[in-house]
Amino acid sequence: MALLEVKDLKVRVEEREILHGLTLTVNEGEVHAIMGPNGSGKSTLSHVIAGKPGYEVTDGQILFKGEDLLEMSPDERAAKGVFLAFQYPVEIPGVATMNFLRTALNAQRKARGESEYSTPDFLKKVREVSKSLNIPQDMLKRGVNVGFSGGEKKRNEVLQMALFEPSLCILDEMDSGLDIDALRIAADGVNALRSPKRAMVVITHYQRLLNYIVPDVVHVMSKGRVVKSGGKELALELEASGYAQFEDAA
Amino acid sequence: MPAVQETVERVKRIDVDQYRYGFETLIDSEKAPKGLSEEIVKFISQKKNEPDWMLQWRLEAYRRWLTMTEPTWARVDYPKIDFQDLYYYAAPKPKKTVTSLDEIDPEILKTYEKLGIPLREVAMLEGVEPKPGEEDPARRKIAVDAVFDSVSVATTFKAELKKAGVIFMPISEAIREHPELVQKYLGSVVPTSDNFYATLNSAVFSDGSFVYVPPGVRCPMELSTYFRINERNTGQFERTLIIADKGSYVSYLEGCTAPQRDENQLHAAVVELVAHDDAVIKYSTVQNWYPGNSEGKGGIYNFVTKRGDCRGNRSKISWTQVETGSAITWKYPSCILRGDNSSGEFYSIAISNGFQQVDSGTKMIHLGKNTSSRIISKGIAAGKSQNTYRGLVTAHRKATGARNFTACDSLLIGDKCGAHTVPYIEAKNSSATFEHEATTSKISEDVLFYCIQRGLSQEEAVGLVVNGFVKDVLQQLPMEFAVEAQKLISISLEGSVG
Numbered sequence: 001m002a003l004l005e006v007k008d009l010k011v012r013v014e015e016r017e018i019l020h021g022l023t024l025t026v027n028e029g030e031v032h033a034i035m036g037p038n039g040s041g042k043s044t045l046s047h048v049i050a051g052k053p054g055y056e057v058t059d060g061q062i063l064f065k066g067e068d069l070l071e072m073s074p075d076e077r078a079a080k081g082v083f084l085a086f087q088y089p090v091e092i093p094g095v096a097t098m099n100f101l102r103t104a105l106n107a108q109r110k111a112r113g114e115s116e117y118s119t120p121d122f123l124k125k126v127r128e129v130s131k132s133l134n135i136p137q138d139m140l141k142r143g144v145n146v147g148f149s150g151g152e153k154k155r156n157e158v159l160q161m162a163l164f165e166p167s168l169c170i171l172d173e174m175d176s177g178l179d180i181d182a183l184r185i186a187a188d189g190v191n192a193l194r195s196p197k198r199a200m201v202v203i204t205h206y207q208r209l210l211n212y213i214v215p216d217v218v219h220v221m222s223k224g225r226v227v228k229s230g231g232k233e234l235a236l237e238l239e240a241s242g243y244a245q246f247e248d249a250a
Numbered sequence: 251m252p253a254v255q256e257t258v259e260r261v262k263r264i265d266v267d268q269y270r271y272g273f274e275t276l277i278d279s280e281k282a283p284k285g286l287s288e289e290i291v292k293f294i295s296q297k298k299n300e301p302d303w304m305l306q307w308r309l310e311a312y313r314r315w316l317t318m319t320e321p322t323w324a325r326v327d328y329p330k331i332d333f334q335d336l337y338y339y340a341a342p343k344p345k346k347t348v349t350s351l352d353e354i355d356p357e358i359l360k361t362y363e364k365l366g367i368p369l370r371e372v373a374m375l376e377g378v379e380p381k382p383g384e385e386d387p388a389r390r391k392i393a394v395d396a397v398f399d400s401v402s403v404a405t406t407f408k409a410e411l412k413k414a415g416v417i418f419m420p421i422s423e424a425i426r427e428h429p430e431l432v433q434k435y436l437g438s439v440v441p442t443s444d445n446f447y448a449t450l451n452s453a454v455f456s457d458g459s460f461v462y463v464p465p466g467v468r469c470p471m472e473l474s475t476y477f478r479i480n481e482r483n484t485g486q487f488e489r490t491l492i493i494a495d496k497g498s499y500v501s502y503l504e505g506c507t508a509p510q511r512d513e514n515q516l517h518a519a520v521v522e523l524v525a526h527d528d529a530v531i532k533y534s535t536v537q538n539w540y541p542g543n544s545e546g547k548g549g550i551y552n553f554v555t556k557r558g559d560c561r562g563n564r565s566k567i568s569w570t571q572v573e574t575g576s577a578i579t580w581k582y583p584s585c586i587l588r589g590d591n592s593s594g595e596f597y598s599i600a601i602s603n604g605f606q607q608v609d610s611g612t613k614m615i616h617l618g619k620n621t622s623s624r625i626i627s628k629g630i631a632a633g634k635s636q637n638t639y640r641g642l643v644t645a646h647r648k649a650t651g652a653r654n655f656t657a658c659d660s661l662l663i664g665d666k667c668g669a670h671t672v673p674y675i676e677a678k679n680s681s682a683t684f685e686h687e688a689t690t691s692k693i694s695e696d697v698l699f700y701c702i703q704r705g706l707s708q709e710e711a712v713g714l715v716v717n718g719f720v721k722d723v724l725q726q727l728p729m730e731f732a733v734e735a736q737k738l739i740s741i742s743l744e745g746s747v748g
Binding site: 050086 | 695699704708719721
C-alpha cells in the first residue's frame with residue numbers, strides 16, 4: 001500500500017522554484033534512497049514533507065496514508081507518523097533529553113487521542129529502547145544534544161525514531177559529520193527499525209551509507225526532479241560514473 | 251503530567267486579552283479619600299492604631315517626599331502619575347479579630363482559590379496537627395500571611411512558629427506588639443530618604459510582613475505572603491521587614507497577582523532584610539501582576555525597593571525572583587555585604603511580553619573583607635517589550651578580597667522587542683576580582699521547528715526552550731514555587747510567536 005505519494009510537486013523558496021514537479025511513491029515496508037548532487041532539491045523535499053516554514057508549494061500534492069499532508073501543521077504530521085531525522089540536530093540547553101522525549105512522545109499520543117505515558121511506564125520504555133540501541137543512560141540526563149558528539153547526536157535521532165514509532169522516517173544526510181564507526185552504529189540502529197509497516201526515505205550524497213542501510217529503491221534527483229529510479233545497483237553505478245550524466249537529462 | 255504540558259493546556263484555555271487572574275472580588279472596603287496629604291498619613295496611622303513614634307516617622311518621610319522628584323534614569327516610559335489622584339488606603343471592612351480561617355470572608359478565600367493559592371491546603375489550614383509519632387518530616391510546610399488589599403487577613407501556623415520563637419506577623423501588629431524590634435530595624439536598610447518611591451512608601455505603607463528569627467533558630471517552615479491588589483485605583487504600599495538574628499535561617503516566599511483593569515495601578519513596596527552573624531536569608535519572589543492588555547493598556551506600575559543588609563560576619567542573603575507581570579517593573583533587589591566573609595546572591599528571571607517594560611537588576615555592594623557575590627540574570631523579551639538588566643557591583647576601599655561573578659543572558663523572541671544590559675562595575679580595592687559575562691541570543695527558528703517536528707505545538711516548543719534557558723535560576727526556587735513559576739513562564743509567553 002502506498003504510504004507516501006508525492007505528485008508533481010512544485011516548491012518555491014523566496015520566488016525561486018526549487019522543485020519543478022517531483023513525483024515519488026513510497027510503499028509500506030520499503031526503504032528508498034534519494035541521491036543527487038548539492039542543490040538538486042533533496043533537503044527541500046524532506047523539509048516540505050515535514051512542514052518546515054519558508055517553503056511555498058505552488059503545485060502538486062503530498063498524500064500520506066491517503067490524507068493531504070500539506071493541510072496539516074508540522075506537529076500534526078509528526079503525530080500522524082512522519083519523522084524527520086535532521087542533518088544537523090539542534091541543541092536545546094537546559095532541557096534534559098529525558099524530559100524532551102517524554103514531552104514530545106506524550107504530545108504525539110495526546111494528539112492521536114491516546115493516553116499519555118505515566119512517568120514509570122515512560123522510564124521503562126525509554127530504558128528498553130535505549131538499551132537496544134546501546135545508548136548510555138547518562139546521555140538522557142544531559143541537555144538535548146548539548147555537548148554531544150556527531151555520532152551521539154545521530155544516535156539520539158535514532159533513539160527518538162525508535163521511541164515515537166513513526167510509519168515514515170526521512171533520514172536527511174545521516175552520514176554527514178560521522179566517521180565510519182559512528183556511521184555503522186547509527187545505521188545498525190536504523191536497520192533494527194526496519195519493519196513491514198514502516199517506510200524509510202534515506203537522503204544522501206554518497207553511496208557509502210547505502211552499504212549499511214541497503215535500499216529497495218534508489219532515485220536520482222537532479223535540478224528539482226527525480227530523473228532516474230532503479231534498484232540498489234543504481235547507487236553503485238552512480239558511485240562509478242558520477243552525477244554529471246544526469247545533468248542533461250534534467 | 252509534566253508541568254510543561256500542564257502549562258500548555260492552561261495556555262490554550264486562555265485567549266490573549268483574558269488575563270487569567272482578571273476578576274474582582276466583591277467585598278466591601280473602607281477607603282481613605284483620594285490624594286495625599288499630612289491628613290491622609292495621619293488617617294492611615296490612626297486606622298492602624300499606631301503609636302506616636304510611628305506617626306512621626308511617617309510624617310517625616312512624607313515631608314521629605316514632598317521635596318523629592320521622580321527618578322527618570324530607568325529605561326521605562328509611562329505617562330506622568332498624578333499622585334493626588336490615587337487612594338492611599340483601603341481595607342476590608344474590619345471584622346472582629348480573626349482566630350481561624352473560618353472567620354474570613356468566604357469571598358476572599360474564593361479569590362485565593364481561583365488563584366490556585368494553597369491557602370486552603372488540607373491539613374495545614376484545617377489546623378490538623380499530625381499525631382505525635384506520625385509526623386512526616388518530608389512534608390514541606392508553608393505558613394501564609396495573606397495580604398489582601400492592604401490588610402493582612404490571616405496568619406496561619408502562628409502557633410508552631412511561636413514554639414520555635416519565630417515572630418511572623420503583619421507589620422502593623424508588630425508595630426504594636428514588638429515596637430523595640432521595629433524601631434530598631436525599620437528604615438535601617440532602606441532609609442526613609444532613600445529614593446522617591448521608598449520615601450513615599452515610608453509615609454503611607456499600609457501593611458506587610460514582619461519576621462524575626464531568634465539566634466540559632468532554623469525557621470521550621472517556608473514563610474509565605476501572597477500579595478493581591480484588589481481595590482480600583484488603590485496604590486499598594488507594602489512594607490516587609492525580615493530580621494535573621496545570629497546563626498539563624500529563614501526562607502521567605504512572596505507571590506503576587508492582580509485583577510485586570512484599565513487604570514494603571516501604582517505599587518511601591520519596600521523590603522528590608524537584615525542578616526546578623528552567620529545568618530542566612532533566602533527571599534524568593536514570583537511576581538505576576540497584570541501586565542496590560544494586548545494594546546498595552548492598563549497594567550501595574552511596579553516601583554520596588556528591596557535591599558538586604560549582610561550586617562554580620564559570614565552572613566548570607568539570597569534573592570531569587572521570577573518577574574513575569576506588571577506594565578512597568580523598576581526593581582533592584584540588592585545586598586550590602588557589610589560583614590566580613592558575607593555573601594550575596596541574585597538569581598533572576600525577567601520575562602516581558604506585549605508592551606511590558608522591565609528595568610531590573612541588582613546591586614552588590616562589597617564593604618567587608620572577603621565578601622562574595624553571584625548574579626545570574628536571565629531576561630526574556632517577546633512581543634513589543636523592552637527588557638533591561640541594570641546592575642551595580644562595587645567594592646569599597648576596605649573590601650579586600652571581594653569577589654563577584656555575574657552572568658547576564660538575554661533571549662529575544664520575535665523582532666519587535668529589545669534586550670539591554672547596563673552593568674556598572676566599580677572597584678576601589680585592587681584585590682577585588684569581578685567577572686562579568688553577558689550573552690544575547692534569539693530563539694532560533696531551527697530549534698522551534700525541531701521541537702515541532704517531534705510533535706510539540708508552537709507554544710509548547712517556546713515554553714520548553716524558555717524553561718531550558720532559565721533552568722539555572724528555577725533550580726534556586728523552593729520546589730513548590732518552581733512548579734508555579736514554570737507554569738507562569740509559559741503562560742506569560744503565550745502568543746509571543748507566530
